[in-house]
Amino acid sequence: MAPVVSGFSKLSKADKIKWLAEHHFGNDATATDTLVTYWNSNEQLQQLHDEFTENTISNYYLPFSVAPNFLINDKRYTLPMTIEESSVVAAASKAAKFWQRRGGFKAEVLSTIKVGQVHFSYHGNPEKLLLFFSKIKSKLMSSASHITKNMEKRGGGVKEIELRDKTAEIENYYQLHCTFETADAMGANFINSCLEQFAKTFVAEAQEYDNFSDSEKKIEIIMSILSNYVPECLVTASVSCFVNELPSTSELSANEYAKKFVRAVNIAEIEPYRAVTHNKGIMNGVDAVVLATGNDFRAIEAGAHAYASRNGKYRSLTHAEIKNDVFSFSIEIPLALGTVGGLTNLHPLVKLALELLGKPNAKKLMEITAVAGLAQNFAAINSLITTGIQQGHMKMHLMNILNQFEATENEKEQLIKYFKTNTVTHSEVVTQIEKLRAS
Numbered sequence: 001m002a003p004v005v006s007g008f009s010k011l012s013k014a015d016k017i018k019w020l021a022e023h024h025f026g027n028d029a030t031a032t033d034t035l036v037t038y039w040n041s042n043e044q045l046q047q048l049h050d051e052f053t054e055n056t057i058s059n060y061y062l063p064f065s066v067a068p069n070f071l072i073n074d075k076r077y078t079l080p081m082t083i084e085e086s087s088v089v090a091a092a093s094k095a096a097k098f099w100q101r102r103g104g105f106k107a108e109v110l111s112t113i114k115v116g117q118v119h120f121s122y123h124g125n126p127e128k129l130l131l132f133f134s135k136i137k138s139k140l141m142s143s144a145s146h147i148t149k150n151m152e153k154r155g156g157g158v159k160e161i162e163l164r165d166k167t168a169e170i171e172n173y174y175q176l177h178c179t180f181e182t183a184d185a186m187g188a189n190f191i192n193s194c195l196e197q198f199a200k201t202f203v204a205e206a207q208e209y210d211n212f213s214d215s216e217k218k219i220e221i222i223m224s225i226l227s228n229y230v231p232e233c234l235v236t237a238s239v240s241c242f243v244n245e246l247p248s249t250s251e252l253s254a255n256e257y258a259k260k261f262v263r264a265v266n267i268a269e270i271e272p273y274r275a276v277t278h279n280k281g282i283m284n285g286v287d288a289v290v291l292a293t294g295n296d297f298r299a300i301e302a303g304a305h306a307y308a309s310r311n312g313k314y315r316s317l318t319h320a321e322i323k324n325d326v327f328s329f330s331i332e333i334p335l336a337l338g339t340v341g342g343l344t345n346l347h348p349l350v351k352l353a354l355e356l357l358g359k360p361n362a363k364k365l366m367e368i369t370a371v372a373g374l375a376q377n378f379a380a381i382n383s384l385i386t387t388g389i390q391q392g393h394m395k396m397h398l399m400n401i402l403n404q405f406e407a408t409e410n411e412k413e414q415l416i417k418y419f420k421t422n423t424v425t426h427s428e429v430v431t432q433i434e435k436l437r438a439s
């Protein structure tokens with residue numbers, strides 16, 4: 001077991017690695033070599049990456065991929081996608097290619113309101129608190145004007161502050177429930193700064209408020225923080241076509257395909273076990289664009305799953321229907337994304353990704369990202385109701401298995417040829433490698 005270390009954060013990068021090598025890797029040089037191999041030879045670039053987070057000792061690469069042919073609101077895009085899982089980029093590309101010949105994707109931002117809350121305890125008469133709040137509300141707003149003035153010039157700022165009584169759930173618990181518009185920023189830091197200012201002003205004003213008793217004056221702030229639940233920062237995307245334009249085979253007509261597809265989505269609307277996997281497939285596309293564009297994927301994940309269970313049951317984020325011989329498929333998803341702030345103007349590949357998308361504003365990026373989720377879900381369901389997921393997924397995963405077994409170029413060539421006409425499973429790849437090596 002490694003010893004407790006004090007002052008680790010203050011060590012140089014080299015000394016941090018030395019400590020790790022000594023206490024976790026028995027001074028085996030391989031560990032150090034692996035870490036150093038991933039350093040960037042451009043020292044300036046490396047320093048930039050070192051400074052993104054804390055205790056950085058190396059870089060962790062993920063593939064930076066692209067999916068072409070996305071027709072969104074009549075404009076063609078090539079999507080940047082950062083993801084480790086094979087077949088996601090292929091699936092997105094396949095769906096994009098399919099829908100670009102059928103009118104493409106339509107997307108629309110429904111609203112962009114974000115939420116933050118000051119959580120506090122108040123011991124006293126609730127009516128007096130409400131009266132106090134109504135008296136000082138405008139002062140609360142104006143106390144943050146030094147933070148909000150530039151955001152207001154961009155059309156954003158604080159929208160509303162509400163006092164919410166939560167004492168039915170927790171004794172003496174109240175909130176300032178605040179809503180914001182943050183223009184092209186995701187807004188976490190802006191919102192948190194505003195909230196902390198509201199909290200300070202709230203406490204100070206309470207102490208000066210003559211109508212409060214001494215105990216009522218002692219408002220205790222528990223915390224001030226934005227919410228990643230953003231049901232009003234919402235975007236929708238959809239595709240539609242005549243049923244007879246859908247894929248068909250001798251075993252499954254286009255009409256049967258449409259019905260089977262809708263049924264698959266319906267199952268994800270009522271069955272949580274399926275819905276979670278269904279939405280995971282959607283997030284394959286969403287997260288890949290979110291990561292490539294330097295956005296906060298934890299915030300997006302948390303918000304999307306909370307939205308999926310907003311009615312008390314976890315459900316699909318997509319919906320499908322057939323009406324008058326038209327098949328339509330849509331998604332509605334909360335996406336608090338930014339095209340300024342965070343890493344967006346810092347990471348060279350993020351800058352490139354945004355440039356690839358034509359330097360979108362936050363709303364446009366919300367539309368593009370929702371489309372990536374819908375496309376991914378379309379491709380996954382298409383596979384699930386026809387060939388099954390494994391055929392296409394394992395075809396893409398083959399190279400990973402071959403690399404695990406350190407297959408030579410010659411072995412790869414022979415096995416790729418073999419698996420063109422044979423189903424890829426992990427065990428079959430192992431059998432074929434062993435066969436080759438024994439011959």
Ligand SMILES: CC(C)(COP(=O)([O-])OP(=O)([O-])OC[C@H]1O[C@@H](n2cnc3c(N)ncnc32)[C@H](O)[C@@H]1OP(=O)([O-])[O-])[C@@H](O)C(=O)NCCC(=O)NCCSC(=O)C[C@@](C)(O)CC(=O)[O-]
Nearest residue numbers: 087088090091093094097277278281379380383389392393
């Ligand atoms: C994998 C495919 C696309 C193969 O599909 P295919 O029909 O065998 O592909 P193809 O070789 O005929 O090529 C057709 C198009 O697919 C794309 N494509 C094809 N291959 C590549 C490639 N190597 N690199 C880049 N793009 C590729 C590309 O757009 C290509 O057009 P082209 O470029 O030739 O004009 C298909 O089987 C598919 O869409 N499968 C779904 C895969 C999937 O959803 N993967 C996610 C991982 S599984 C998961 O995490 C979640 C899940 C699935 O469980 C969610 C759920 O249950 O809902």
Ligand SMILES: NC(=O)C1=CN([C@@H]2O[C@H](COP(=O)(O)OP(=O)(O)OC[C@H]3O[C@@H](n4cnc5c(N)ncnc54)[C@H](O)[C@@H]3O)[C@@H](O)[C@H]2O)C=CC1
Nearest residue numbers: 154182183184185186187188189190296299338340341342
């Ligand atoms: N719970 C959460 O989700 C939390 C997330 N974070 C992190 O906060 C970061 C995002 O915070 P932000 O406030 O968005 O970033 P940020 O702190 O980099 O601020 C962005 C700033 O850019 C400026 N700006 C310039 N042009 C703008 C425009 N057109 N529209 C809007 N603002 C413009 C504004 O001053 C704005 O406040 C992410 O890195 C996220 O991971 C931080 C705390 C909590």
